[in-house]
Amino acid sequence: MEQEVIPAPAAAQKGRPREFCVDKALAEALHVFWSKGYDGASMTDLTEAMGITKPSLYAAFGNKEALFHKALDLYEQEKLEYTRAALEQPTARGVAEYYLRGGVDVHAAEGEPHGCMGLISSLACSPEAESIRADVIRRRASSQHALVERFERARAEGDIPAHIDPEGLTSLLYAILQGITVQADAGASREELERLVDTSLALWPSA
Amino acid sequence: MEQEVIPAPAAAQKGRPREFCVDKALAEALHVFWSKGYDGASMTDLTEAMGITKPSLYAAFGNKEALFHKALDLYEQEKLEYTRAALEQPTARGVAEYYLRGGVDVHAAEGEPHGCMGLISSLACSPEAESIRADVIRRRASSQHALVERFERARAEGDIPAHIDPEGLTSLLYAILQGITVQADAGASREELERLVDTSLALWPSA
DNA sequence: CCTGTTCCATAACGGTCGGTATATAATATG
DNA sequence: CATATTATATACCGACCGTTATGGAACAGG
Incomplete structure (x- = not known):
């Protein structure tokens, strides 16, 4: 029996080519979810920002929930990179400072939504968005675990x-970070947030 | 001209008496808003929990938004009393400890919704709920101002x-408190939250 | 050209949203 | 009893929700 030839590897597009860029559309969707949260972002909000129609969205991304998970992947990858870089700082104080200043940079950046996309989407959510909430909480726990270590x-x-509990310190650092995103969402200025960070670091335990 | 007699002062009810207790209904509404947030609480959720019909709700409270403001009044009065009592503690550390332990008590209490009603209702809200958000932010700023002083x-x-900035310290304490309510909402145990508080107090500046 | 496949555009689906019109029941007053 | 007033119960309103069916447009291979 003869082996079949391998089909065109790059893009064996058989039908009508799509007229939009999936990555750009996803980036727009991320922006909407970040601004309004999962429940607050309607399909109309999303399709208008993405510049596509609803059937196109469903064909390319599945449904609203699948689109959110992909947007959250992109968010973690592009916006929460600082949480991974922070872990590589040489001192615990350096880790904390990287976390806090990175958090202010990302969650109070000009030209981007203020606050944390995950928190906005998970704090209050409808019953059918429970999987969204669970996903956010799971990712947060994973990230928090790395900080404990x-x-x-x-x-x-x-x-x-030695008298400081690493788990308590981790919860505290996350709490401060969550407070920063909450206050950023509420309209706190960058100066206010930086004073918050400065005060946090002033209290940071010295060895 | 003769003075009219003063009408019955207690309850000059002229028509059919209402069949429910306004205060109890409001307390049920508070519970629903606290659990689901303003947008997440539907009129059906509210009327079912309150045990009344929609026309009764509208006649007694105005509309959903007015009902929320009244529920938030009750929430502040009954649940956030600790934020006022905290200010009267003799030392700054005592104030902070009262704030944090009070926050854990209220926002991770058994038999009550976990998290902060104001935060849940204001972090992500629909455009028509912007006045809700503004109200929460205004009340928070007022409370925060008292702590700065x-x-x-x-x-x-x-x-x-002397090297600690009172405004920065206030923002920090609020951030920790907000983080506590966020983590309580996400399902953190009381032990975790108490460790968070213990660690916070371990770092609190000594004079 | 024809067929198959994929995408786009329009319109519609059932369901829920906050809010209300209508009619009836229960009280006070005359 | 008659009337005025207020509360209740039912049913409904237009608008929006996430999702999808339908029909035509744009490509590849034969």
Whole structure:
């Protein structure tokens, strides 16, 4: 039996080519979800921002929920990069400062929605958006876990005092970060947030 | 001209008496708004929990928005009493501890919704709920202002170090509190939140 | 050209939203 | 009893929700 030839690998598009860029449309969808939250973003909001019709959206992304998960992937990848870079800072204080200043940069940036997309979409959500909420909480727990390990290492290295609980310190750092995004969403100025960060670092435990 | 007699002062009810207790109905409405947020609470959710019909609700409370403002009044009065009591603590550390432990008590209480009603209702809201959001932000700013003054007094009294900015410290304490309510909403246990508070207090500046 | 396939545009689906018109029931007053 | 007033119950309003059926347009391969 003869082996079939491998079909065109790059783009064996058989039918009518789509008239929009999937990546650009997803970036627009991200912007809408970030501004309005999952429930607050209507399909009309999304299609108008993405410049496509509803059938095109459903064909390309599945449905609203699948679109959100993809947008959240993009958000984590592009906007939350600082949370991974922070872990590589040499000292625990450096980690905290990277986290907090990175959080202010991302969640109070000019020309972008203020606040945290995940928090906005998960704090209050309709029953049918429960999977959205669960996804956000799961991702947050994963990220938080990495920070706990980083602070445990810091304590072992004598980088933070022995009487400080790494899990408590992690919860605290996340709480401050969440507060920053909440206050950014409420319209706090960059100066206010930077003073918040400065004060946080002034209280940070010295080894 | 003769003076008219004063009408029955207690309850000069002329028509059919209402069959429900306004205060109890409002308390049920508060519970629904606290659980689901302003946008997430539908009129059906509200009327079912309150045990009344929609026309009764509109006759007694105006509309959904007016009902929310009244529920928020009740919430502040009954649940946020700790924020006022905190200010009367003798030391800045006492104020902070009262704030944080009070926040955990209220926002992670058994048998009540977890999280902060104001935050849940204001973080992401539809365009027509913008007045809700503005109300929450205004009340928060007012409460925050009182805390700034308390910490300014504390610094003047040498209760907190001179190099600590009272406004920054206030923003920080609020951020931690907001983070507590966010994590409570996400399902954090009381033990986790208490460790967060313990760690916060461990870092609190000593005079 | 013809067929198959994929995409786009329009319009519509059932369902829910906040809010209300209508009619009836229950009280006070005369 | 008659009337005025207020509350209740039912049913409905237009608008919007997420989703999809339908029909035509744009491409590839034969």
